[in-house]
Amino acid sequence: MLRLEGLDLRQGTFGLRAEWDLQAGARLAVIGPSGGGKSTLLSALAGFLAPEAGRILWHGQDITALAPGKRPVTMLFQDQNLFPHLTIAQNVGLGLNPSLRLTAADHARTEGALERTGLAGLGGRRPAQLSGGQQGRAALARAILRDRPLLLLDEPFAALGPALKSEMLTLLEEITVRAGTTVLMVTHDPRDARRFAPLTSLVADGLAHPPQPTATLLDDPRPALAAYLGKG
Amino acid sequence: MAGRAVTLIAAALAAAILLLLAAPLLALGLRLGAFSLGPADLAAIRFTVTQAALSALVSVLLAVPVARALARRRFRGRETLVTLLGAPFLLPTIVAVLGLIAVFGRAGWFSQILALAGLPPVPLYGLQGVVLAHVFFNLPLAVRLLLQGWQAIPAERFRLAASLGFGARDLFRHIEWPMLRAVLPGAALVIFTICLSSFAVALTMGGGPSATTVELAIYQALRFEFDLPAAARLALVQFLLCAAAFALAGRIARPEGFGAGLGRTGAPPAPGGIVRVLDAVVILLAAGFLLLPLAAVLLRGLPGLASLPPQVWQAALRSIVVALCSTALTMAVALPLALAAARPGRVWPGLAATLPLASSSLVLGTGLFLIALPLVRPADLALPVTMLVNALLALPFAFRILAADARRLDEDHARLARSLDMPGLARLRYLILPRLARPAGFAAGIAAAFSMGDLGVIALFATERELTLPLMVQQLMGSFRTQTAASAALLLVVLSFGLFWIFDRWGRHHAAA
Numbered sequence: 001m002l003r004l005e006g007l008d009l010r011q012g013t014f015g016l017r018a019e020w021d022l023q024a025g026a027r028l029a030v031i032g033p034s035g036g037g038k039s040t041l042l043s044a045l046a047g048f049l050a051p052e053a054g055r056i057l058w059h060g061q062d063i064t065a066l067a068p069g070k071r072p073v074t075m076l077f078q079d080q081n082l083f084p085h086l087t088i089a090q091n092v093g094l095g096l097n098p099s100l101r102l103t104a105a106d107h108a109r110t111e112g113a114l115e116r117t118g119l120a121g122l123g124g125r126r127p128a129q130l131s132g133g134q135q136g137r138a139a140l141a142r143a144i145l146r147d148r149p150l151l152l153l154d155e156p157f158a159a160l161g162p163a164l165k166s167e168m169l170t171l172l173e174e175i176t177v178r179a180g181t182t183v184l185m186v187t188h189d190p191r192d193a194r195r196f197a198p199l200t201s202l203v204a205d206g207l208a209h210p211p212q213p214t215a216t217l218l219d220d221p222r223p224a225l226a227a228y229l230g231k232g
Numbered sequence: 233m234a235g236r237a238v239t240l241i242a243a244a245l246a247a248a249i250l251l252l253l254a255a256p257l258l259a260l261g262l263r264l265g266a267f268s269l270g271p272a273d274l275a276a277i278r279f280t281v282t283q284a285a286l287s288a289l290v291s292v293l294l295a296v297p298v299a300r301a302l303a304r305r306r307f308r309g310r311e312t313l314v315t316l317l318g319a320p321f322l323l324p325t326i327v328a329v330l331g332l333i334a335v336f337g338r339a340g341w342f343s344q345i346l347a348l349a350g351l352p353p354v355p356l357y358g359l360q361g362v363v364l365a366h367v368f369f370n371l372p373l374a375v376r377l378l379l380q381g382w383q384a385i386p387a388e389r390f391r392l393a394a395s396l397g398f399g400a401r402d403l404f405r406h407i408e409w410p411m412l413r414a415v416l417p418g419a420a421l422v423i424f425t426i427c428l429s430s431f432a433v434a435l436t437m438g439g440g441p442s443a444t445t446v447e448l449a450i451y452q453a454l455r456f457e458f459d460l461p462a463a464a465r466l467a468l469v470q471f472l473l474c475a476a477a478f479a480l481a482g483r484i485a486r487p488e489g490f491g492a493g494l495g496r497t498g499a500p501p502a503p504g505g506i507v508r509v510l511d512a513v514v515i516l517l518a519a520g521f522l523l524l525p526l527a528a529v530l531l532r533g534l535p536g537l538a539s540l541p542p543q544v545w546q547a548a549l550r551s552i553v554v555a556l557c558s559t560a561l562t563m564a565v566a567l568p569l570a571l572a573a574a575r576p577g578r579v580w581p582g583l584a585a586t587l588p589l590a591s592s593s594l595v596l597g598t599g600l601f602l603i604a605l606p607l608v609r610p611a612d613l614a615l616p617v618t619m620l621v622n623a624l625l626a627l628p629f630a631f632r633i634l635a636a637d638a639r640r641l642d643e644d645h646a647r648l649a650r651s652l653d654m655p656g657l658a659r660l661r662y663l664i665l666p667r668l669a670r671p672a673g674f675a676a677g678i679a680a681a682f683s684m685g686d687l688g689v690i691a692l693f694a695t696e697r698e699l700t701l702p703l704m705v706q707q708l709m710g711s712f713r714t715q716t717a718a719s720a721a722l723l724l725v726v727l728s729f730g731l732f733w734i735f736d737r738w739g740r741h742h743a744a745a
Contacts, residue, residue, distance in 0.1 A: 046651060047650075047651075048647060048650070048651075067650070067653070068647075068650045068651045068653070069650055069651055069652060069653020069654070070653060073651075074651075075651050077647065077648065080644055080645060080647070080648060081648065083645060083648070083662070083663060085666045085667060086662060086666075090662070094652050094654065095652070098652050098653050098654040098655060098658055099654070099655055099657070099658040100658060100662055146652075
């Protein structure tokens with residue numbers, strides 16, 4: 001279980017509080033207006049922003065002070081998820097060994113992850129030689145190999161067209177359901193939330209609201225959400 | 233990329249730099265005795281400041297028409313010419329001096345042309361020779377700085393001026409003069425500072441009581457009179473001069489653009505007619521001034537290149553070893569400092585890397601000489617000290633070349649590397665080296681060429697057995713073995729540019745896509 005305990009985040013004059021639990025294996029959409037603090041929340045969970053106060057617990061263990069790479073977390077950023085000068089296979093292999101000392105078995109597993117994400121045979125290419133969708137898949141392939149129980153997505157597919165994005169969400173669902181991964185996904189699009197995430201947290205007005213069933217929340221929005229969605 | 237390990241290493245290096253700069257000063261201070269300046273000291277100070285001020289003034293004033301012509305004209309070879317303006321930075325001083333003598337000296341091409349017109353040759357040695365050599369080195373630098381200023385003026389500004397019917401005078405007053413007023417003082421101060429610690433030029437073109445710089449006076453006090461208190465006193469004077477210019481340069485803000493423009497397209501055509509002819513003449517004169525001395529070295533040096541005596545080749549080998557060692561040292565210090573400086577708001581690594589500019593070759597050399605004197609024979613330290621001093625003096629340039637790319641690397645990729653928990657060595661191998669290969673190769677090339685051509689501290693220490701190639705050339709010139717000197721100078725140029733080319737090419741080759 002992921003527990004946010006009296007979490008108080010500050011970035012300059014901006015502040016965000018959060019106090020809630022999320023069951024292991026849950027899929028949570030994080031929605032809200034731009035500048036509302038969605039990325040701030042994920043930054044803190046990933047370890048790039050130290051909280052002003054409060055704790056982050058994973059299965060009862062305090063991870064607030066852990067370095068980003070030591071957390072049970074994989075994060076997909078909005079951009080720069082791949083090193084442009086390394087091959088796709090190297091980028092994905094970093095998920096197995098961050099020093100890139102890979103055994104034959106590791107290479108086989110890398111190839112397997114590329115296959116599962118539909119990138120079979122493209123391991124030798126550089127990111128710039130791949131389409132945007134393929135780059136997203138490569139980042140997912142690395143996430144498979146890292147096999148961390150928490151996956152944070154900061155709109156990594158925002159630049160993709162609707163059909164490609166839908167394809168990525170299907171792939172994401174398949175991967176995370178099989179591994180039992182807990183997923184937090186920032187999105188601008190309520191349809192993504194309905195489609196992928198049974199639970200949704202609204203981040204607005206300096207508060208990350210506790211998770212609620214997505215359908216209930218979106219069908220009967222409170223004023224802050226209604227303002228964001230443009231209803232009411 | 234500034235992990236804790238990098239920060240610690242950088243902090244240790246910064247402390248070492250500080251120590252290396254401060255220890256010689258302390259040694260000088262302890263040797264000083266009473267601090268009183270004699271008439272010869274005052275003359276040296278006066279000459280140093282005068283020649284530096286004149287060199288700066290002449291360089292920037294001549295640079296104005298050249299930069300304007302280059303900014304508004306497009307012609308074949310323009311790019312090459314602009315690139316060549318960077319070459320004097322890599323050119324060994326002694327080679328330039330040799331070339332200038334071949335063109336402007338008593339028996340030079342210029343004097344021969346004057347003789348055809350029945351005029352006597354222009355005397356080259358003394359103040360005018362020192363200033364001429366400094367202008368040769370710094371006019372290209374000034375042109376590059378001013379050219380940046382001109383190109384930073386948005387094309388829209390010129391278009392607006394054209395639509396308002398501005399004449400040349402209005403254009404100058406409202407558009408060009410404000411830019412020049414912002415850029416010229418900084419450019420002049422940079423050149424003034426460089427010329428303050430002139431040694432090799434003063435050694436070859438100056439000399440005598442009326443044309444001795446402080447750096448040259450230090451050398452004479454140490455080498456010929458072995459007057460240690462006098463050397464210490466002069467070295468401290470030199471340090472005060474450099475440090476004052478350094479502090480002043482830090483205060484003059486760098487010009488920051490002249491309003492945004494949407495691009496270079498749409499600028500009105502440059503004026504034609506007589507102005508066009510004048511621009512062409514200016515460009516030809518500037519190119520000739522820069523290229524003729526180099527051509528002279530090439531023409532005079534080529535015939536004797538194959539029959540150079542073995543001592544010259546030995547000196548060349550020594551110089552290459554010194555250059556490679558000092559380059560390795562410069563890069564080993566510049567890289568951690570540049571990585572540590574990538575963290576926003578952190579200034580100490582940049583300050584530590586730039587601080588050597590406040591000292592000079594002979595100041596450091598004299599201080600280290602005094603420290604080493606009781607312990608070892610100074611000649612045994614000639615090459616190690618030269619290597620160390622060259623590494624220190626190349627550091628500010630290497631750091632500046634690396635710092636911008638290191639910052640970009642940090643912004644773009646540090647987050648992912650941290651989230652993947654890449655250890656320091658893996659970051660170095662898979663991230664830092666591939667992403668910084670290009671600027672690192674360029675910086676290493678500059679450092680190597682700089683060290684290869686340096687004629688400074690080595691002159692304090694060296695005997696026959698420690699001669700580097702630049703010092704060899706200087707001694708050959710001094711003993712009037714002109715032919716051998718020209719060939720050795722040509723070898724020196726080839727080696728300096730060659731080292732630069734190899735490092736720069738390595739960087740380009742290994743640069744990540």
